[in-house]
Amino acid sequence: MTRFEFTVDTHLFRELGELLVGRDSTALIELIKNAYDADASVVRVRGVNLGRNGTIEITDDGVGMTGQVFRTAFLRIAGRYKEGGERISPVFGRRYTGAKGVGRLSAHKLARTLEIYSIPRAGVFTSDPEEGNSGVHAVIDWDALENENETLDRISSGLTVELADSMAQKSGTRLILRGLKSSWTPTQLRRFTDELHAARPATELITPPGAEMVRQESLLGPAQYWTTGNDDPGFTILMEGDLQTGEDFFGTLVQRSHWLLEIDALGPVVRFGIQPTVNTFDRDEEARSYFFEKPHPNPSEGPFFSARIYARESRLATDRASDLARFNQRRGGIRVYLEGFRVLPYGGAKDDWLGLDRDYARRPRSFDIDLDSSALTELPPQEKEGFLSQGNDQYFGAVFLTARGAATLRPVVNREGFVEDESFELLRNLVRAGVDLVTRARAARLRNKQEEERAAEEEELRTSVYDDRSRETPTEPKGSPPSASPPTPPPSSDIQRTIRNPIITARQELVILGGAEDLSADLLPQVERAKSALDLAESRARAWEDERVMLRVLAGVGLQLAAFVHEINGLQGQANSIRDLAGYAIGTQDPKETTKLLRTLSEAVDTLAQSLARQSSYLTDIVGPDARRRRRRIRLTELADTSIDFLTQSMADRGIRLEVDMQSGVKTLPIFPAEATIITTNLLTNAIKAAGPGGRIRLRGYEAADGRVVITVENTGVAVDLSDSERWFKPFESTTTEMDIVLGQGLGLGLPITRRMVEEYGGMATFVAPSNGFSTAVEVSLPAQGVRRD
Structure with missing residues (x-):
């Protein structure tokens, strides 16, 4: 057969x-x-x-x-x-x-x-x-x-x-x-040797940076980039003969970097660490680090990996033909390593596996980063952040995979890359999220720097106008307008710095010009027209200030809006319960059951009425006509009454004890009642959230020796580092994302709004050292000008 x-x-x-x-x-x-x-x-x-x-x-x-x-x-x-x-x-x-x-x-x-x-x-x-x-x-x-x-x-x-x-x-x-x-050919041989030398990750990417490079500890420590036993001496590849290459510049690439990104996705939680390097601190001492966490999108299967990536903010050299620039072009980028060996083609000169070159070319306005609300609160999206996108050549880093962690990644048959399935997309999205967070951190630093420079310019202008007058006003001729200018308003006000001060300066100069003996008669009509224009500008500035007062009040209302909507939904549920109870009471024939239902119905109505009264009273006090019609002096003993009434139930629910110590017989300077209520409410709501269940809060107000009115709110919660406390007065910097139907959600706006309102009156709002028995204290001081005692 x-x-x-x-x-x-x-x-x-x-x-x-x-x-x-x-x-x-x-x-x-x-x-x-x-x-x-x-x-x-x-x-x-x-x-x-x-x-x-x-x-x-x-x-x-x-x-x-x-x-x-x-x-x-x-x-x-x-x-x-x-x-x-x-x-x-x-x-x-x-x-x-x-x-x-x-x-x-x-x-x-x-x-x-x-x-x-x-x-x-x-x-x-x-x-x-x-x-x-x-x-x-x-x-x-x-x-x-x-x-x-x-x-x-x-x-x-x-x-x-x-x-x-x-x-x-x-x-x-x-x-x-x-x-x-x-x-x-020489070109082909150079490309061949570059790919060989890149087979293993650079030592600078495996070992964590030292204290001379970043100020906080590495998120990863030494990278675990291969699976091995404890006695493994390591694996060294020595290239000889025609395969030798010149000096490597990996250390220089690290030294030239401005940011360090580390990703720990080795378990059920993905951790991101973004730190400025010494080069960034040389430019901006206030640059800060960010650390975020999020659940792993696929905690049971992965892929699981770690990554260490350095980012630059500027080109390596003006001469693109320099040795360092050529080295970066051949050996830079974000590369992928599996069990310590490079997976081609990721991170190569013509590879764009993360879409960085694509976005550098089209410059999206913003990034859609999948993080929880706490991360978005700490580092919110920045305006036009995508305009700071950079291409692959501005990054030097590695993504480390082990065979176990990459079990869901399927290699392509020719051993170059992975099949671009759902698992690979997950890997790509997590790495890209980290890179985009670095760009967002850069955008936030640039925004803060611009704000600081703008404030410095305004302060310099104010100083040059009012503190460095070098010429005397000539004697005014008869019939000339009076040269006396209106009193200089408090220098802390933004509207005064940006509008009123230049107007006052212009009016002074026009007075000097109009009184000059050698002024041509032909120019007098122009001077008068300029004075009329200044009168119009002053009128509009006053109208703008009135409008800004209302905007500040609305900002305070906005902090409560999400909570108010939340509570309205709760009120709707209470109303539905009352309707159901009433229906049951009507339908029952048992007198005892009817009495029981009516008692429950009465309690539900009482709860509903209290909820409505609490929100109605608060909103009336801050947006009612009397609250913003005119400024008035407020007794310290009455300053926080509305806020305390509004928050009493929240403190009781949390077991928080409030101590009030307000000096009697002292009144504030004239202030809008709505703004006073918003200031005290913001300070107390922050303290309630920080104190936590069973905590203690102390509200103290008194007249200082120099005549200032000082209001301090202390709590027994987590301590705030005073050396870093200014960050909490920046918008969207928050320690909590908790949603409470009365306290609202932690959006990081309460303290910035409070400070702006206080500064409008020439005051200050800062963190200060707390008293014994307390962890954190916020102090608001209002100027002595206008403080009145009964």
Whole structure:
């Protein structure tokens, strides 16, 4: 009977060798990985005469091969040698980087002949009864193997194997690739060597930065970028001969960076750390770090990874042909490493796997970063933040994956990259979120810097106008307008700095000009028109100030709006409950049940009435006509009455005790009642949230020795670092995202609004050292001008 069976054509070598490995550098790296899997600590890769089809030698000090291992593993195509057990190496416990058993066929892609010398390490392999622990010397002629043999099971030429004596010889394997199929031009050779040298991550990306680079501890510490045992000495690749390259500039790239991004996505929580480097602090001492957390999108399957990425804010050199710029172009970018070996093509010069070059070209206005509300509160979206987007060449970093953490990522068949499925998108989105957070942090720093510079310019203008007058006003002639200017308003007011002060200066100059004896009569009408224009400007400034008062009041109302809507929904639920109770009371025939329902109904109505009264009273006090019609002096003992009434139930629900110590007989300067209520409400709501359940709050008001009226709110919650306390007066800086139906949501606007209102009256709002028994204190002081005692 005829027997049918499968046979494998020798052309399989060409098909696998050519198709399973995409490029020459990938093929050579696959052979280097074999040395890693063999527990080598050092592998030397020497290129000789590579421009003219020369040779490549790969020599390692690993465990080597016996004749049996060579026969059952190296010569078996797609074998299972590395698939047994936990797939770890025998000596150092490294996770095998090869899985298909075809990596050695990379040699077929590179050269026509492969020569192998291998000596096994004693005690690693089981001794063969016939061969013992003999080593191997083999030569594979790929052309002869394919051309002179039809099938792999009947090879008569192209392969020669001899056993080698392993006694008194160091273990390891030496591969010699002769008759290289490529003759590399200098440009091709440089690209080839760059890809080889990038096979392993730079030491600067593995080790955390020191205190001379960043001010806070690294989020990651030393990067865990490969799976190995405790005794592993490491794996060093030495490039020799034609494969040598010049000096590397990795350390310089780190030193030139401005921001450090670290991502820890190794568990169910993804952590982001964004820190300014010393270069950023040199420009802005107030630059700050950010640390965020979010649940892992797929905590059961991953992918799990870590990343360390440095970002620059400026170009490396004006001369793009400089050595550093060329090095960055070839070796920069954000690259991906699996078990310590680079995954091509990610991070290469023409690769844009994170879409950074794309967004640098189109400049989106903003980023859609998937983070929880607390992170968005601490670092909110910035106006036109996308305009600060940068391309790949402004980043230098690595994403570290292990085989276990990358189990859901599927490699492409030619070993270049991963299949872009849902798992890969998750990896890409998390890394891109971190990069976008760096851009957002840069935008926030730029915004703060611009605000500080603007404030400094205004202060300089105010000083030059009012404190550095260098010329006297000439005697005014008869009939000229009086030169006396209106009293200078408090310098702390924005409207005074930006509008009134320049108007006053212009009026003074016009008075001087109008009184000059040598002024041409033709110019007098123009001077009068300028004075009329100033009168109009002053009128509009007064109208603007009135409008700004209302806007400040509305800002305070806005802080309660989300909570008020929330409570209205609660009131609707209470009303529905009352309706249902009334229906049950009407329908029941049992007098006792009716009494019980009516009692419950009465309590529900009372709760509803209290809720309505609380919100109605508060809103009436801050937006009613009397609250903003005119300023009036308010007794300290009455200053916080509305706020306390509004918040009493919230404090009772939390078990918080309020101590009030307001000096009697003292009144404030004239102030809008609505603004006074907003100030005290903001201070107390912040204190209630900070104090927490069972806490204590102290409200104190008194007249200081210099006549100022001081209001202090202290609480027993978490202490605020006074050296960093100014950040909490910046918009959207909040320690909580809690939504409370009375206290509102922590949006980080309460303190900034409070400070702006207080400064409008020439006062100050700051964190101060708390009294004994308290953790945090906020102090508001109003100026002595106009303070009145009864």
